[in-house]
Amino acid sequence: MNHLDKDLQSIQETRELLQQARKAQGILACMSQGQLDKITAAISETAAEHAKRLADMAVEETGFGRKADKELKNRFAALTLYDAIKDEKTHGILAENPEKRVIDIGVPVGIVAGLVPSTNPTSTVIYKSMICMKAGNPIIFSPHPSAVNCILETVNVVRRAAESAGAPAGSISCITTPTLEATNTLMRHDFTRLILATGGGAMVKAAYSSGTPAIGVGAGNGPAYIHRTADVRQAVRRILESKTFDNGTICASEQSIVVERAMEAAVTAELRAQGAYVLDDGEHRQLSRFILRPNGTMNPAIVGKSVETVARLAGLTRVPPTARVLVARETGVGKGYPYSSEKLGLILAYYVEDDEEAVLRRCVEILEWEGAGHTFAIHTEDQETAKRFAAAVPASRVLVNTPASLGGIGATTCLFPALTLGCGAVGGSSSSNNIGPLDLINIKRVAWGVRELEELRGGGRAGAVAPHSAGAGASHVVDERLLDELVSQIARRLSV
Structure with missing residues (x-):
């Protein structure tokens, strides 16, 4: 053929x-x-x-x-x-x-x-x-x-x-x-x-x-902010559990970690303690060449693969077999910064910013570059900080103290359980819902008249139900058989 x-x-x-x-x-x-x-x-x-x-x-x-x-x-x-x-x-x-x-x-x-x-x-x-x-x-x-x-x-x-x-x-x-x-x-x-x-x-x-x-x-490209009030061990555990779930193939999974400079040492130490491998500058450059294809789209060779496979592809010889995730320090966002894009595999970008305002700007910048309207994660014990970031970031799902991949789909949160996650208008989507x-469905609305034109002309309050409709009694009781027939007629009309 x-x-x-x-x-x-x-x-x-x-x-x-x-x-x-x-x-x-x-x-x-x-x-x-x-x-x-x-x-x-x-x-x-x-x-x-x-x-x-x-x-x-x-x-x-x-x-x-x-x-x-x-x-x-x-x-x-x-x-x-x-x-x-x-x-x-x-x-x-x-x-x-x-x-x-x-x-x-x-x-x-x-x-x-x-x-x-x-x-x-x-x-x-x-x-x-x-x-x-x-x-x-x-x-x-x-x-x-x-x-x-x-x-x-x-x-x-x-x-x-x-x-x-x-x-x-x-x-x-x-x-x-x-x-x-x-x-x-x-x-x-x-x-x-x-x-x-x-x-x-x-x-x-x-x-x-x-x-x-x-x-x-x-695309999802969600950053995860570890706030200074967070339980760092818990936050890192959740992020790594999320990123390694199904080798990072859920679009709500974290794509970067963002911290204030004062948190850098504690977070880096905890990442290493829990099995993340932090790349040095040379390894960073080596792996960066394999993240995206020449046209700027994600390289399928890294998608959903083990750390061992990705390391072998990039020629990284010092990555231990126990490594769970590859972590790369990044300083920029956009073209020329491949770690700032979505990576549906076991690779995380790592941003260190001077203060919380810089963290917020960086998170917004990451989402606006790719993944606008999708998902943002924050780890904090301060509810006001969570609310402030939620109001500012262009994300339809803001997840607090939970693995983003599983929280976004509604597995570890009370969001509606879904595998299609709307990104809203900011992300070019028609809905921001978990679909x-x-x-x-479409909703057909049946409405009875409750006022006459004369009442409107006479200054009747718009939107108020006319007095004669209140307590209408038996004449206003809905006949279920008529409604069933109406539903059937609508269905037949829609199927033509």
């Missing part, structure tokens, strides 16, 4: 998947909340059963991360997420306000295009499938080419579970021949209603420029 044949085949496959998803959409839209909940529960249970096998497949295929940590991420997506969404109302009547005579009705957005990264391939499929089914939306996955086999297997696992619980065929599917042309066809097709894009900046930008509504998350089912 030549390249042109492969492109054409992938485009045709994508069109066929869209046709199947279109049929499934009409059925899902007319299901009850209970039916959707049953499907979501089935995915949760089955994905948890296969968590280890799928994690092993992901590491073996991509070479990224650690099997045990990928299994934990799969279980997080299957079980922790399920506990958070199982009782959510997403479909049909969400809320009623008898006093203002308004009803909110949740309706699915329609077919979702799910773009899957190679760093978190199996957990992302589990997560996106569950939030889409909970919201009543079919999803078509576009897999990263370097993780296509583990992604396809995960899609098959969740698809079979969903269909066994009543989901129509075509509810969950995946492009089997991933090409750029297929992904563009999926994103730009009239049937596609929303894009869930998780991955590199170029891919996310393509999603937003497709003409289809999108929720996208690009869940409520981000994948």
Whole structure:
């Protein structure tokens, strides 16, 4: 098969998947909340059963991360997420306000295009499938080419579970021949209603420029500030645990440590005591050549790899086999300072600043260079300092005294458990949320008239409910059968 044949085949496959998803959409839209909940529960249970096998497949295929940590991420997506969404109302009547005579009705957005990264391939499929089914939306996955086999297997696992619980065929599917042309066809097709894009900046930008509504998350580049009030041992432990989790492949993981000069000695000593290897000037220069590619993007050779592998790649001969993370002193941010960019591997930049104001400026500078709107971590016992930094930094998640990789996704914090983390407008994203089912529905609002034009002309107070509507009695009681029919009509209209 030549390249042109492969492109054409992938485009045709994508069109066929869209046709199947279109049929499934009409059925899902007319299901009850209970039916959707049953499907979501089935995915949760089955994905948890296969968590280890799928994690092993992901590491073996991509070479990224650690099997045990990928299994934990799969279980997080299957079980922790399920506990958070199982009782959510997403479909049909969400809320009623008898006093203002308004009803909110949740309706699915329609077919979702799910773009899957190679760093978190199996957990992302589990997560996106569950939030889409909970919201009543079919999803078509576009897999990263370097993780296509583990992604396809995960899609098959969740698809079979969903269909066994009543989901129509075509509810969950995946492009089997991933090409750029297929992904563009999926994103730009009239049937596609929303894009869930998780991955590199170029891919996310393509999603937003497709003409289809999108929720996208690009690079994270979160700094971690160790404040003078912090328990330094605890702070370093949390940072290293976070950075080494799945070999640094979670985008919320710390990318740099920032301290005041008065804290430098204590933090450096603790880093070394807990297994970090602090590079000297020569080693700093050697490794810096391998962090980014000539076009300025992250070198995939360092992504999710062990310290031993990265050291061998860079020719670092003095790194001990016990080293957990490579730490490089840095003094600048931006072009020409590769350590200041996102590094989805076991490499941390280390900034030492004169005072707290300089620390704050540096943290803002790092985020504005790359990762604006994503994540910032601070370790402090002073609540006012945490609040001050939270107000100043351009980050959607400010994490206090917790490992950033796990805190950002909601594993060690009470944030919503998610593997797509919105960066807000400052980060070029349409949402700053940890994305869940409520981000994948539209809300239809039904409103009864409560005042007449004559009342408005007569000086009636705008926004007040007219006196005649108060205590309306039986004539204003909502007929549930009429509402059910209204919901069904809306669903049928949306699926046309």
